[in-house]
Amino acid sequence: MSAASTAEPAFVAKTKTGRFTDFVDSRVGGSGILREFGRKVFPDHWSFMFGEVALYSFVILLLSGTFLTFFFDPSMAETHYEGSYVPLKGVEMSVAYSSSLNISFDIRGGLFMRQVHHWAALLFVAAIAVHMLRVFFTGAFRRPREMNWVVGGVLLILAMAAGFTGYSLPDDLLSGNGLRIIDGVIKSIPVVGTYISFFLFGGEFPGTAIIGRLYVLHILLVPALILLMIVLHLFMVVIHKHTQYPGPGRNDNNVVGYPLGPVYAAKAGGFFFIVFGVLALMAGFFTINPIWNYGPYDPSPVSAGTQPDWYIGFVDGALRLMPGTLGDWQVEQVWFGYVFSFNVLLPALVPAGILFTVMFAYPWIERWITKDDREHHVLDRPRNAPTRTAIGMAGFVWYCVMWAAAGSDLIATHFGVSLNDVTYWLRALFIVGPFIAFIVTKRVALALQRKDREIALHGRETGRIVRLPHGEFIEVHAPLDEYKRYKLVGFESPEVLPAVPNEHGIVTRKEKRRAMLSKWFFEDRVAPATPAELEAAHGHGHGHEAVEAPEAARSLSH
């Protein structure tokens, strides 16, 4: 800024955009930021898109949701429907439901916006979930990103909260039954359950307060928190820089990819429009939540085969799986004159509690077991961390069993099997599924590692069968180039870390436990191939072929 007063001629930008940039810069001082970020390198991989999908869905949620607030009236006052949807004409309903119908039938584009909003909400939670799976299975949560992993987990919970509060707003039969279930679950909470229920609903269920309250949560509190968390999340992404997949030229000290401007910005920016376009396509062609079919909320009717939105499914499924009676013994117990509804309380809280606790704590658990406190910027291929991958799959399968249980009645009707049998099978899978998933995944990961070794050492199969002069058929293996090979061999394979005494020379019980877990983690390992092994493999190959067919071997391997 003081440049003008010095003898040196002032810097004058030559292009129009340059002058504009300079204008902004000389007023807000953005050149430092631009210099830092304008060409910042971002690694590129298709699996990095999920986080972007989540972000863009949220933007679309804000846009479509704002439109909907202009027309929605969250009142539970009674009214008689006078809109243009004939089957419900004159039917008694709440103002909230009536205004939702008006948005659908009497406001041009209103139905479209409702559909965009609902599909975007489903996609938002799904994208967050898949993004978290990507982060987990590639070990991207490791130092220095543990806190960002936690922020992401909070975002998942907030996204579910946003989804559920919004789902209930139209006050239709389906969402009303969802609220009824929530009320039942809340009432099962010991000591304070009845109070919470009365406070939430402003008295007995359903009351006349709940929609207005959920509305404030849905359009103000929860989105504000989500926005705050997204800002924190992206802020940390900038601080940490993005992780990258392993490969030639990539290590923990660099970041390999495309510069933000123009390539990465163009791809990411263009992707926003693609996400928007796909959501618009879904909203245009696929009906979601046709509230006019359900009718207004009434505590008496319910339609069979009802489903919650997908992200609440696992809790609903857990509720379904829990037996309420064992023979003649009731799971619900009365102790000291008070009711303990374990048949509701346990499935509603325990599985979700375990999943989220392990999820949040996992970076610290693994860090404790492995004693690995280094910074990691290069991702693990899931096969190269077999135990972690197996743990993740166990959790994933557990979740999926509960999720499938939320559709137990639909499974039964679609496949023509007994509903009770479906439930019994899913109960069994609830117990053994995670163990099977763990074992199978770990074996598959180790097998894939062995295959990588095999390919690194002996080359890839070409599918070319050659007949040797003496009649033997062999398949020609083509050696890998060094870049492809490095991708298969350039990973760390930690070994079991036995217990070590502390400064007093004592091996604490905690340390022993850690050593046991370390053994469980790394006992089965496939070491990456080494140059010496490659040398030996070549020597073997050449030697073998040299004995039998020297000419053929030479010509085939080149």
Added chain:
Amino acid sequence: MGNHSDGSPNHSGTVATAGQNEVEKFQDPGIPPHRLRLADTDPKAAKRAERQVAFLFGISVVGTVIFLVAYFAIDLGVGESTIGTIRLQNMLLGLGTAFAMLGIGTGIVHWAKALMPDHEVSEERHAIRYEEDRKAAVRIVDDIVEETGIKRRPLIRNTLLGAVALAPLPAVAIFGDLGPRPDEKLAHTMWAPQDGKLKRLARDPDGTPIRAADVTIGSAFHVIPEGLNELHEGKLNEKAKAVVLLMRLDPASLNPSPGREEWGYNGIVAYSKICTHVGCPVALYEQQTHHLLCPCHQSTFDLTQECKVIFGPASRPLPQLPIAVDDEGYLVATSDFKEPVGPSYWERDMHERSIDS
């Protein structure tokens, strides 16, 4: 968690790689050589890519036009706006937006992939923090804490902690009027006789009373108490507790327990429709097996065993409504339910005992 930071200056994390011999590892060959794209070498291909991008942007323009035409040309107000019209408009709005957005999106991405430089570059990562900063920051924090003297003056510290711990209580207490305190209302329904007059059982939703003679064997009725539809306030609250399922079975197949023999009439029995699990309406009656099934979580109740739970997550039987027939042949409830209906809650057992006494 974690004993990894035991104060030793060197990172214990390095232990993790101690088993690896650096010498035996493959050397990183570096970033693979850049491969030119067709558009980099062939001006014709570049021109073609340029035209493709422009075409995609053009599609976006078409999409915007489709949207506007669909918005203005299809009028929901004119004539009988059927669900078909709305579907058509919704589809065209979706199609228009999709073209408009996908045109821009795919165009930009194609532009970036085909024409913008695709050289992968490597950039050094900088440390998140520098050792100097870190030491200075720790020192600053120590100095600040020291200057407050909070460690030397435990009286100040402890009273502050106490005050801060209590201060949020008003913020919690102020929500005390979100709802009334729970009372015995949960234990009572509209079925209780009013001014000595027994409530008739009425059809849901129209509210016409039901004659015992209308209930044939095998039939089922969705029932509300007489007068529910005439309520002006709290109708849904009352309905959420009072809805009942009425069924008639062969009297021989019912097995009433002692004291409940008189609760039915000629094989007609009435049970609460609100599931004892989490409160969904138990709306499905399997006539052949005499089972009641809740469609939400599949709790199954056996009518022939006083609606005992035979499957699913519910723990308690559905409460039975004692019924009889009045002088005009209509079904009436002889009393309220003898226990609270619906999902369990903390005080439920207390309420049940107070009903008994």
